[in-house]
Amino acid sequence: MACCRVDRTGRHPGGPGGSEPEKEDKSGVSTIDDVKPIPVTIGGVRGGPAVRTLRRDPWWKSPAFTFVVLTLFVAYTVWAVFQNADYFVGLSQHRDLISPLYSPCIVGSCVPGSHGSFLVLHWWMLTPALIGLSGPGLFRSTCYYYRKAYYRSFWQSPPGCAVADGHKRYTGESRFPLILQNIHRYAWYVAIAWNVILTIDAIMAYRLPGDGGIGVSVGSLVLTANAAALWMYSLSCHACRHVTGGHVNEFSKAPIRHRLWKVVSKLNAIHMQFAWISLFVVVIADAYVRMVAAGWFTDPKLF
Amino acid sequence: MADVTMRVWRGDSAGGDFADYTMPAVEGEVVLDVLHRIQAGPAPDLACRWNCKAGKCGSCSAEINGMPRLMCMTRMDELPTEEPVVVAPMKTFPIVRDLVTDVSFNYVMARQLPPLKPKAPEADGTYRMQQVDVERGQEFRKCIECFLCQDVCHVIRDHEENKPNYAGPRLFIRYMELESHPLDTNDRRELLRQRMGIGLCNITKCCTEVCPEHIKITDNAIIPLxxxxxxxxxxPIAWLGRKIMRRTKRSAAEVAQDAPAFTAPTSEDRLERQTVPVAVGAAVGAGNPAAASAGPGAGPSEPAGGTGPTAAGDPFGTDAGA
Structure with a gap:
């Protein structure tokens, strides 16, 4: 009689409150093959009215806000990507500023001076931003926070807690194409590489050729803020948390990874904030470089 | 004070509807208090589960103005009273009557959860764990099994066909607790992937939002899983690392080779053998109340068939197979 089998301490083996080894289990291991599926009764009558939700609070505000902001971001980004101009402020204005959307500029279509010594894809004549956005785009689109954001606001699955999602069938992230979300940690590796490049861009922005050599301008501060925001966003990532220490079961035997995990865990608690901040900062950085490059104003030198 | 109107779902599997009960408002009350006054007055046959009235037993789960919450932890003065306060049963589970639902689905999924399989004890026959090794799982022990997270999860709330293949947030924290346990040797990842629906979760965090114990279910359990x-x-890199470094959990075949280690006594077993007289265990096993006075190790006496450790500690009660 399985329901009444208890060990000597009164706890039920295998239950949520008890976890005792099965004495009669000679194999000593439970794998998926050992777990016998137990039929689940479905189709019972549910209580409550057949309505989409009983919530009366403005639950729709948050997904609506996310929908509007992400749509505006995507619209701006698409526009900026296909401008294919005004993304680099070079020697003619005594600066070295490149838009984060167009970095690294390693293709044949890059304007002179923007690619440094990294010109790789000579044959690529489309907009360089397609390369520049590939890594960060992959990282953001598979990010655990943004997944929540767009599943709720765009896919309506669900639009809010205790609000019916409206889709007849649901397979989550268990089937193609959403099973590809599992590549997020590789997207994180790529994002780290991008961060290094954007950090180099920020450092190079302190070069003011023909304007005193090395100094600080508003543009250099903007690109520095951009790199810093992206580092914080990347280092607070859930995949980072797992890779740095989350995979460890015995922290006492891995003190360095435990320390790293604790730091990343603290950052991870505000991953959402970093996600939004870095999104806005990227747009601001691109817009600033774009305006300076277009000649709307010159990049002020601070000191 | 003004009156408050409670709109409570009344019905069973044959159908039902909301019924309005207008009661005088009393300062400091929670939703459950008002329901008790309704039971004591206009509707003595109103069915609802409750026990501790302190947010620790997980019995009084319901949907208040559409949000899954504990009735005993929802203050009336935080709800708008210009409209009736709507109290409905949890939607994800079949109704029994009024606000009582059949939550046996959760126990069925719990029974399929492979328990802890500790590795070989140390040379002196005991196990030792550091605090840093176990504190991650201690957050999950706060779970009171109110099943609000299971209720709000759209994977089964809106798509009941997923129930046979979805353990749900409550069980995912249990999986994470065991998977990250420093002594555990079981590998539940394939089970989670193939049959317990970790891929069905799309991390929209409603489980975390409704948890009355504020367990970070999504960030600390589901995403790590x-x-x-x-x-x-x-x-592929993790696979290669596993092959080269052999640092992660062993394969099922490798663990099986060490099977005798799992029949070794735990430290708890050894302690128990040393301190509890054999006669006590025999007497309790026979349901003899006199055993209560047999020694300091024995708990309060329980009549045969009562709510002693066997029944109270058994999460798979008589409704487990329903």
């Missing part, structure tokens, strides 16, 4: 499943099934 997803990452561990990636380690096991989707990450």
């Amino acid at each position: 997803k990452e561990r499943v990636v380690d096991g099934s989707y990450d």
Whole structure:
């Protein structure tokens, strides 16, 4: 009689409150093959009215806000990507500023001076931003926070807690194409590489050729803020948390990874904030470089 | 004070509807208090589960103005009273009557959860764990099994056909607790991937939002489990590292080779053998109340068939197979 089998301490083996080894289990291991599926009764009558939700609070505000902001971001980004101009402020204005959307500029279509010594894809004549956005785009689109954001606001699955999602069938992230979300940690590796490049861009922005050599301008501060925001966003990532220490079961035997995990865990608690901040900062950085490059104003030198 | 109107779902599997009960408002009350006054007055046959009235037993789960919450932890003065306060049963589970639902689905999924399989004890026959090794799992022990997270999860709330293949947030924290246990040797990742629906979760965090114990279910359990499943099934570098470094959990075949280790006594067993007289265990086993006075190790006496450790500690009660 399985329901009444208890060990000597009164706890039920295998239950949520008890976890005792099965004495009669000679194999000593439970794998998926050992777990016998137990039929689940479905189709019972549910209580409550057949309505989409009983919530009366403005639950729709948050997904609506996310929908509007992400749509505006995507619209701006698409526009900026296909401008294919005004993304680099070079020697003619005594600066070295490149838009984060167009970095690294390693293709044949890059304007002179923007690619440094990294010109790789000579044959690529489309907009360089397609390369520049590939890594960060992959990282953001598979990010655990943004997944929540767009599943709720765009896919309506669900639009809010205790609000019916409206889709007849649901397979989550268990089937193609959403099973590809599992590549997020590789997207994180790529994002780290991008961060290094954007950090180099920020450092190079302190070069003011023909304007005193090395100094600080508003543009250099903007690109520095951009790199810093992206580092914080990347280092607070859930995949980072797992890779740095989350995979460890015995922290006492891995003190360095435990320390790293604790730091990343603290950052991870505000991953959402970093996600939004870095999104806005990227747009601001691109817009600033774009305006300076277009000649709307010159990049002020601070000191 | 003004009156408050409670709109409570009344019905069973044959159908039902909301019924309005207008009661005088009393300062400091929670929703459950008002329901008790309704039971004591206009509707003595109103059915609802409750026990501790302190947010620790997980019995009084319901949907208040559409949000899954504990009735005993929802103050009336935080709800708008210009409209009736709507109290409905949890939607994800079949109704029994009024606000009582059949939550046996959760116990069925719990029974399929492979328990802890500790590795070989140390040379002196005991196990030792550091605090840093176990504190991650201690957050999950706060779970009171109110099943609000299971209720709000759209994977089964809106798509009941997923129930046979979805453990749900409550069980995912249990999986994470065991998967990250420093002594455990079981590998539940394939089970999670293939049959317990870790891939069905799309991390929209409603479970975290409704948890009355404020357990970070998504960030601290589900996403780490997803990452561990990636380690096991989707990450070629992790696979290579496993082959070269042999640092992660062993394969089922490798663990099986050490099977005798799992029949070794635990430290708890050894302690119990040393301190509890044999006669006590025999007497309790026979349901003899006199055993209560047999020694300091024995708990309060329980009549045969009562709510002693066997029944109270058994999460798979008579409704487990329903």
